Amino acid sequence: MKKAFWDSLRAQLNEDPPVYDHAIKLLGEIKESLLSFLLPGHTRLRNQINEVLDLELIKQEAVNGALHIPKLADFIIGMMGTLCAPIRDDDIKIIRGITDVVELFREIFAVLDLMKLDMVNFAISSIRPHLMKQSVDYERKSFQEFFDKQHGSLEITTEWLQEAASELLSSDAETSVYGGAAAGAKDISALCPASVLNHAYVKLLKWDHANRLFPEPVLMDQSRFEEMQRELNQLTITAAVLLVIYNMTGAALSGLSGFLDRLKRVIKVLLTDMHMLSFHLSEAMVSMSEQICVEVNNCLSQHGFSLLSTEKETVLKGQIQAISSPDNSVHKLIDARIQTFLKTILASSNPKSVAIPGGLGPVRNELEEVTVKFLHLVNYNKLVFSPYYDTILTKVLKKNGSQLPGLSEEEQLSST
Incomplete structure (x- = not known):
């Protein structure tokens, strides 16, 4: 199923003229992922993402044959490098060296998934002591009820x-x-x-x-x-x-x-x-x-x-x-x-x-x-x-x- 998904994208991009419907949907998903990494104070980065990954403008460029996916990919990779944890720097370097558009999309989504996992782990580690304290208190209270019985x-x-x-x-x-x-x-x-x-x-x-x-x-x-x-x-x-x-x-x-x-x-x-x-x-x-x-x-x-x-x-x-x-x-x-x-x-x-x-x-x-x-x-x-x-x-x-x-x-x- 994964292979069929990416083969479909390749088939659309290889048409003459290329069909960008599938690619534009993926760009929209990438945009949402990048926005999800931002904190409330990241106003400048949010404006940049909304401006460069403006889906309406991208659709118009596709219709007029002016869409340049590698240029958008460079912006996306640069933004990922800004937002990712240091442990993902090597992954970002690997992506920069990919020239095939389909492989590029595939690797971008793979690294975005890793970045989401990093973000979740960071959030969990931040609240772990509070969760642990509540868990301990709850279990001890429940056991005390059993103990009383x-x-x-x-x-x-x-x-x-x-x-x-x-x-x-x-x-x-x-x-x-x-x-x-x-x-x-x-x-x-x-x-x-x-x-x-x-x-x-x-x-x-x-x-x-x-x-x-x-x-x-x-x-x-x-x-x-x-x-x-x-x-x-x-x-x-x-x-x-x-x-x-x-x-x-x-x-x-x-x-x-x-x-x-x-x-x-x-x-x-x-x-x-x-x-x-x-x-x-x-x-x-x-x-x-x-x-x-x-x-x-x-x-x-x-x-x-x-x-x-x-x-x-x-x-x-x-x-x-x-x-x-x-x-x-x-x-x-x-x-x-x-x-x-x-x-x-x-x-x-x-x-x-x-x-x-x-x-x-x-x-x-x-x-x-x-x-x-x-x-x-x-x-x-x-x-x-x-x-x-x-x-x-x-x-x-x-x-x-x-x-x-x-x-x-x-x-x-x-x-x-």
């Missing part, structure tokens, strides 16, 4: 936070969560409330949705947490398989980004239906191990290396298939590193500075995408429901008058 009891949330505190308390590796207490301390009041809450959020990514109710403050976001959980489960398997492959093949295949991308595509295809009840991971891992060995041998052959021996191939297949078990050591290692990474991100004042743990480098981009979504969702949830979490954690940690450390509401609004 529950007679001030959030049993599932309390159980969720209590579990998080107990898990941190029993973990020798989580010594950093103790607020000044020595490693191995057994006083629950010594736990840092912020660490408990962050650990609780990460627990939501391992939730048994089929058999457990979701905590009340995150109930509206349950589908989003489920989606992220599926993505992380797939990334865990992917990273574990890649770790096994590169440990087995050594330096022969390291640094071949094209091969890494191909392996990830193969793994992703075989894990596509991982979230379905009919999916059997163990069966998929058998197929994956067979395909991976074929890919590895093909790559080794292409780069002049010796193929995997029968013994190594058998070992590689066995290690890949074993990853299907959550108790597999490689599976557990990757899973633990992802969870630690997410908790570190939540606790960091500068998430971008947090380094990707070893073994997760091959899935860095995919992990960062999920992390950004997780961080936005958690930060907003904290912003809305922190008063309720604070009250529950105060009771859970048996620490009267404790408050969750963190940013002020205004700062949280800004960061969110």
